[in-house]
Structures are given as structure tokens and as C-alpha cells.
Amino acid sequence: MISYLQVENLSKRFGEQLLFEHISFGVGKGQKVALIARNGMGKSTLLRIIAGKDMPESGTVIFRNDIRVGILEQEPTLEAENTVFEEVFRSDAPALALIREYEEAVEREDTEALERLIPEMDAHGAWDYETTVKQILSELKIDLYDRKIRHLSGGQKKRVGLAKVLISNPDFLILDEPTNHLDIEMTEWLEEYLGRANMTLLMVTHDRYFLDRVCNQIIEIDAYGLFAYNGNYAYYLEKRAERIESRNAAVDKARNLLRTEQEWMRRMPQARGHKAQYRIDNFYKLKEAASQGVTERKLELDIQGKRLGKKILELEHVTKEFDGMCVLRDFSYKFVRGEKIGIVGKNGVGKSTFLNIITRNLEPDSGTISVGETVVYGYYKQSGIEFREGDRVIDVVKNIAERIDLGNGRVMSAGQFLEYFLFTDKQQYSPVEKLSGGERRRLYLLTVLMGNPNFLILDEPTNDLDILTLNVLEDYLKGFKGCLLIVSHDRFFTDKVADRVFAFEGDGVVKDFPGNYTVYKNHREEEEECREREERERKKQEPKPAPAATEKSGKQRKMTFKERQEMEQLERELEALNAEKQEVEAVLSSGTLPAEELMAKSERIGVLMEELDEKEMRWLELSEIENR
Secondary structure, three states, X not given: OOEEEEEEEEEEEEOOEEEEEEEEEEEEOOOEEEEEEOOOOOHHHHHHHHOOOOOOOEEEEEEOOOOOEEEEOOOOOOOOOOEHHHHHOOOOOHHHHHHHHHHHHHHHOOHHHHHHHHHHHHHOOHHHHHHHHHHHHHHOOOOOOOOXXXXXXXXXXXXXXXXXXXXXXXXXXEEEOOOOOOOHHHHHHHHHHHHHOOOEEEEEOOOHHHHHHHOOEEEEEEOOEEEEEOOOHHHHHHXXXXXXXXXXXXXXXXXXXXXXXXXXXXXXXXXXXXXXXXXXXXXXXXXXXXXXXXXXXXXXXOOOOOOOOOOOEEEEEEEEEEOOEEEEEEEEEEOOOOOEEEEEEOOOOOHHHHHHHHOOOOOOOEEEEEEOOOOOXXXXXOOOOOOOOOOEHHHHHHOOOOEEEEEOOEEEEHHHHHHHOOOOHHHHOOEHHHOOHHHHHHHHHHHHHOOOOOEEEEEOOOOOXXXXXXHHHHHHHHOOOOEEEEEOOOHHHHHHHOOEEEEEEEOOEEEEEEOOHHHXXXXXXXXXXXXXHHHHHHHHHOOOOOOOOOOOOOOOOOOOHHHHHHHHHHHHHHHHHHHXXXXXXXXXXXXXXXXXXXXXXXXXXXXXXXXXXXXXXXXXXXXXXXXX
């Protein structure tokens, strides 16, 4: 395998805190590698060092000379005064510069420039590249080309940064939490795009479905060193468990041997100078091995929510509009104790608005909301924790309460509660701004749970949390006795925790679906396939439109750029459909198919014939325009 990246003995500190030490690994051409570590261990810093945006204390980073490297940071660096269009197309790549010039000429309707640029686009093969660019921008919902970067939200900036790095088409792509601020549809598109893209990838992500379906190697950094696993997330979990079990067995063995060696060392102290030196040296090595902990330091969540009465939350015919756009239309629902609901939908369809309505931070336009007397909300907001500059970690907790009631008669001091959430004594007295993004999220979660809520509302709780913390949070939420509402684009998290889905489908429509996200998605896809079949049947029954009259003027109409693109796409689709048709016909002719599969293949050949007829007719229409 051709080596694209070699990291040797990399070390880095943040102030007095050691992030990582003597890190070494390599990435070969075509590998798609995920980096896993606990929050605060410097994953983002490591990516920045590899990309040349930060410096290590020691060690080297060596890339292959002839490759182009692109990086997406958690907070992309963009030019505030550039428009979205200028920023996305800011690249030294010749084809991309040509596309930018062509798009500007189209916008100006500059025919002279277009006559010059179209042959150049042909010569550079830029049409396919332009199609890819448009697809990326479309899938990431980037259409505000004239808006200045400084006017964009954090999520919009993240999507512009992602589009920019994908469009630059680097050989080696570095991504830091690429799915943050993407809705589920965007995440699934990016997952498919990176899965089939011919590029080398190194990324940090907490999205386990994304990781499982994109990456073929996982590198884990923990207190015991660096470990590489050649496989996806499921393979990593299996092998990681084996590694920990093996390490614990080795420590147990060392401790048993140590007892024997200690007895040997105690005997005849006056003759110790005559003991075999190699055995003495081995004793100290054995002592060091036996002192290693056999269990990992792990976050534990066992906080009891307050008692929840029979009446919880009732919404009747609730409607809300913003600027003439309906985000919630005539919605009614009665919550019951113990149910766990995942809220899914595209960005901007009203999910966060819904949360603000039920917590009475926002009033509906119509309808009634009735909250039970025993309900205690715990609202984890997407915006994250608020703190004053200079606040220490312990100050954030003490400002809420000096002592924390965990339920069942258990009480902790602020310091003990922070220790319970894996904040060391040193971290407790450090400024909050020195925490990593994931550590701040963990601190925020701590402050939400301090009030012993019995109705938890979590708006994007998975952003920036490491995978190991997510596993603990998921287990806690599965056993939570109160009500739970989750807005999350993390499909794995929603599948594991939620047993019901509120699907926000736009225009105020909210579908209540029993089951997790994957069950809902499969149901929706089946409905879409059914609608497509019905639409094909309807079109089949419609009379064919009469061919358009030929222009009578002396100047014949030229094929537009969009029509040229459509024709090229049709040619590719026709080729694929014909190939599939030949395969199906060959299978049907074999005489070896069972009756059920024979029926399915027969139906498929009918669908293929219809699609071929439709696409060939359109191709002929475009061909006539091209040949005028």
C-alpha cells in the first residue's frame, strides 16, 4: 500500500495538561480511518497538527509529496467578508476556477465570455466536475450565494466549510465531526458520498452509523497507548473488548506473580546484595505491570428523577407560525410516563420551536398546553452551556447548588458531583474556557441533571461528546423512568434510546410513528416506492404530447447548458438500464428461478421497459435540438 501519511512520536501539551505523547501511526492510499479517544485527549488538536495548522512539542508529520490535503475543522476558518459563492469557489484548482468564471458569465448573461469558456470547459472535462459541485451545494442546502459569511449561523458556516473542502476534491481529506449541524438526510448523503469517493480519509466523528459505513480502520488513543483496528465500528467493539479482557488477565497474572516475588525479596535481607540482579530488576518491572488498573475510569449516571404524577403534558390543537410559515399545525398529544420520543426532520422545520413551546419559552398562536403539577423539566439546549469569562468549573456547579441530591437519600457536594462526572480536582479549579468542546458538553449535561428532572428534553445532546460517554448516556436514558424527548441527527443514538418518533415533515405536519428511526425510515421509503409506481402508471395512461413546432425564424434555438447536462445524464442512465435489462432477461431465460423470484423479475422487466421508453423519448427530443 502506498503511504500517504506517516506520524512519528508526536507529543503535545495544552498548558500543564498532557494531551498525547509519542503518538505514531500511518495512513495508506485509499484508507478511510476514524480516530477515537475520550474528550480532552486532543483529537481536534491532533488533526490540526497533521494538517499543518498547529505545531507539536515533538515528533514529525510526513505527507507524500504529490498529494493535496484538505481539512474541515469543527469551526471552519472562512473569510467573513466573502460571499458564500466566493468562499466556496476560493481554490487554486484550474477546473474549479474555470467553473467559477463560467457561473459568473451565466449570471451576467455574457455571451461573448460563454463562447470562449464553453470550449475550455469541454477541454478540461469540467462539465462532470460542475455537476458534482452543484450536487454538493444542493445536498448541503447551500443556495444563499450572495450572502456574506459573517451573516451566516454557525451551522450554515459548517456546511459552507464542508462544501468547500469537498469541492476542492483533495487526495487526503481530514474531517473533524463532519456531521455536526447536518440533518439526517444530509448526513446520509455525505455517508454515501464519502463511502464511494476515491479519496483517503482521516476523521473524528461520534456518529456510529456514519463511522461504521464509511471507515475501514479505527485508531483508538487511550491512557495505555494507541491501538489500530482494521475493520468497521462493529469489529472495533468486538476487538476492543478482547483487548481489555486480555490486558486485565495479564494484570491479574502479574499481581499473582508479584506476591511470590515480594516474599522472595523479603527473605534474608542481609544477603540481598547477593541475589540475582536480573530477578531484582524483573521484580520492579512486575510491580509496575501489576499496578495498572484493571478497570477503566468510567462515567456513571445513576441520578433519580423526581416522582412523576399521572398528568404529565397535554397539547391540544397547537399551531404556530413564523413570518407566514407554519411550523406546527393543529398538533395534539398526551404524554405518558416512561415514553421516549425521538424528534426527526430537516433543519428549519420547527423542531427546536416545538421544544420551546412545550417548555413555555414560546407561546403558540392557538391551542392549549397543560403541564402536570409534578413535572420538572431538564432542558439541554443546542446552544450549550453559558458561563462568565473566568468562571472555574466548580463555580458553574456551585452557582446552582452547593449540595446535589441524587435521590434515594444520596447527597453529594459540588466537588464530589464533578468527580462523579470524571472532572479531576485539577480540572474543577481550571477556567471553563480551557475545557474541550466535549468536556463543556459533559459539564452542561451535569448541570441539567442536577435538578433531578423527570421530563428530560435533549436538543442535539450528542454533538462533541465522545463515543464512550455516549454509550453511558444511552444506557442511562434507556433506564430513565420519566419522559424523554430527544432532537438528534445521530441515528444510532435515536435508534438505541427512542421507542417512538415525531417526524417533522414540513409545513407544520408532524407524524406520530411508533418505533425507532430506522423503522420509520424503512416505512417512509416503502411509501415513496409505492407513490413512484403509481406515478409511472399514471404517466403510462396519459396521451403523449405532440412534438413542439419547429421555430420558423431563421435562427434556430441552441441547446442550453442544463439540457446538455440532462442529455449526458440520460445517456448514462440509458446505458445502466439497458445493462440491467440484459441481466434480467438472461436470468429469466435460464429457467432456474423459483416461482416467487420469477414473478419479481417479471415485474422488474416491465418497469425497466417503461423507464427506457420514457428516457429514450426525452433523449430523442434533446437530440433534435442538438442537431439543428
